[in-house]
Amino acid sequence: MTDPLTTLSETRVFGGRLKRVRHQSAAVDCDMTFAIFLPPQVEDGVKVPVFYWLSGLTCTDENFTQKAGAFRVAAELGLAIVAPDTSPRGDGVPGDPEGAWDFGLGAGFYVDATEEPWARHYRMHDYVTRELPALVEGNFPVSDRRSIAGHSMGGHGALVCALKHPGFYKAVSAFAPIVNPAAVPWGEKAFGRYLGPDRDRWLEWDACALIAKAPERLPILIDQGDGDGFLEAQLKPQALVAAADAAGHPVTLRMQPGYDHSYFFISTFIEDHLRHHAAALVG
Numbered sequence: 001m002t003d004p005l006t007t008l009s010e011t012r013v014f015g016g017r018l019k020r021v022r023h024q025s026a027a028v029d030c031d032m033t034f035a036i037f038l039p040p041q042v043e044d045g046v047k048v049p050v051f052y053w054l055s056g057l058t059c060t061d062e063n064f065t066q067k068a069g070a071f072r073v074a075a076e077l078g079l080a081i082v083a084p085d086t087s088p089r090g091d092g093v094p095g096d097p098e099g100a101w102d103f104g105l106g107a108g109f110y111v112d113a114t115e116e117p118w119a120r121h122y123r124m125h126d127y128v129t130r131e132l133p134a135l136v137e138g139n140f141p142v143s144d145r146r147s148i149a150g151h152s153m154g155g156h157g158a159l160v161c162a163l164k165h166p167g168f169y170k171a172v173s174a175f176a177p178i179v180n181p182a183a184v185p186w187g188e189k190a191f192g193r194y195l196g197p198d199r200d201r202w203l204e205w206d207a208c209a210l211i212a213k214a215p216e217r218l219p220i221l222i223d224q225g226d227g228d229g230f231l232e233a234q235l236k237p238q239a240l241v242a243a244a245d246a247a248g249h250p251v252t253l254r255m256q257p258g259y260d261h262s263y264f265f266i267s268t269f270i271e272d273h274l275r276h277h278a279a280a281l282v283g
């Protein structure tokens with residue numbers, strides 16, 4: 001049997017190791033690349049918990065690893081970090097017909113598409129919640145304690161993954177998430193194509209809708225910059241707070257004055273998120 005994983009690079013950082021790994025994914029039916037940071041604790045034979053990070057529109061596995069500044073604190077806390085790509089890619093994977101950046105390549109929206117021509121490859125939810133954790137846990141010195149976080153489209157993804165899989169993640173948080181994709185332009189474009197015109201089916205992938213019937217009340221931490229140019233049209237975090245309040249679901253929304261949508265904002269507050277996750281994961 002051939003090794004299912006190809007290590008593209010390995011880099012020492014804060015006493016740990018950052019690897020980029022390629023593999024053939026059955027879930028999305030193409031080669032996929034993900035990043036994994038292993039903290040120094042694994043060198044003592046310790047199996048560490050995993051913080052999954054889902055990036056936003058236009059990103060690959062590399063935006064978070066290069067710009068978030070997460071590794072010093074992850075090394076201190078003994079957390080592995082796994083950062084997948086944001087869509088399937090490669091020969092035969094269709095992208096946006098007009099070449100736009102908010103749909104298709106780099107914009108998988110962490111759903112399982114049902115419509116053609118997207119249904120074959122655009123199954124990022126299955127990839128992130130099933131195939132990738134099994135691969136990571138089967139091939140690296142990590143435990144089955146997991147948490148999930150993300151940014152923008154990836155914030156939506158993290159919330160939906162946690163809400164749809166009670167018990168699978170020990171913590172969840174988001175930066176500037178798209179909380180109500182069924183009701184904003186980015187989500188309407190993506191869901192209309194990936195999931196088809198029936199808006200009722202979109203609600204299965206919308207955190208504001210899912211929170212009402214969530215069987216587990218895992219506390220949600222959200223940071224949102226009030227200088228974020230996407231805040232009013234696409235993000236609307238108050239909609240999640242309203243839905244959570246109605247459902248009795250604990251949400252902490254921190255509006256951060258002057259911060260925009262960028263990784264400068266994420267790098268400012270990532271330490272708080274890692275500590276929030278570690279409190280649930282470690283020990």
Ligand SMILES: N[C@@H](CCC(=O)N[C@@H](CS)C(=O)NCC(=O)O)C(=O)O
Pocket residue numbers: 055056057058059063067101151152153261262263
């Ligand atoms: N057109 C911009 C807008 C898209 C955008 O802001 N993407 C966010 C996620 S929604 C991002 O993380 N961009 C990549 C980066 O900042 O490294 C871009 O191409 O980056």
